[in-house]
Amino acid sequence: MNIGEVSERSGLPAKTIRYYEDIALVRPLRSANGYRSFRESDIHKLAFLGRARALGFSIEDCRILLDLYEDKSRESAQVKAVAEGHLTEIDNKIAQLKSMRETLSQLIETCHGDHRPDCPILKDLSGNT
Amino acid sequence: MNIGEVSERSGLPAKTIRYYEDIALVRPLRSANGYRSFRESDIHKLAFLGRARALGFSIEDCRILLDLYEDKSRESAQVKAVAEGHLTEIDNKIAQLKSMRETLSQLIETCHGDHRPDCPILKDLSGNT
DNA sequence: CTTGAGCTTCTAGTCACTGGAACCTCCACA
DNA sequence: TGTGGAGGTTCCAGTGACTAGAAGCTCAAG
16 A cells, blocks of 8 residues: 555654654555555554554654554553653643743733733843842 | 853853854854853843743744843733733643543553553554544 | 863754655556 | 656755754963
8 A cells, every 4th residue: 555545544644654664663565666565554553653642652652652562472561651651741741831821821911911011021031020 | 251150140051042142032242262241131131031931932932022022112912912822822732731641541540550461551552442 | 381161163963743856656538 | 659647756954942062262270
């Protein structure tokens, strides 16, 4: 199967699929004309990658998860550890964003936002309390 | 004032300060020996940038905010608009992360995480329901 | 006069793609 | 048989906001 159809079926842009081959996440065969030739298992892998990326896993995490997926003697604890590490990162990011949000929304509230130049947002950024 | 002291006083790494000069966010003078020579106003700007970046504003937003800061005839509505745009982005990111978090934590809960290979996380990623 | 800290510039790497150029291949239709 | 266009190929460069590291210059203290 050619890359266009694989792109449709996996939901990933062709560029991304080529990139994933570049970094050896998938290894499609080649036809006589030089075109990539994807097997069902490649499409399956790509869809796996799409879902893992949608959950925010890094490419390196994806690589590990794919390896675990293909290792039938894996221990589920290994998978869980990767997922938990990622969950922690997500929690950290959420906490950071919430803290930014908090500060920012307070500043926005106190800014009258009209034609006058006086602005508590700039005041705060400039270090004035 | 040399970059080292400015780094300490502004809280920004020297590398970052040089980068900010590269992209013309600050324009320190130069001493006869070629060293950057920072005025108080440069330090002030850098501290401003540090705070704006800590609130998650992009470099381009920071550039706009700095310009507004220096434009004494600005309208506070302009500042507020930038801040509100950024707040919306933050909210979007938080929503996305929360949705990831939701899915991921549910998967983690159902994974027993022991020596057995059976794993609902991988099952889900592989498209099995 | 040496040593070491601190400064300079420059290049390249990060992450995960994405855009674009130049070129090749295939298939349908005239 | 020619042609046009869709779809494939590779390679290079850019994104954002730094960061690491190398090679070399300057300065102050001992």
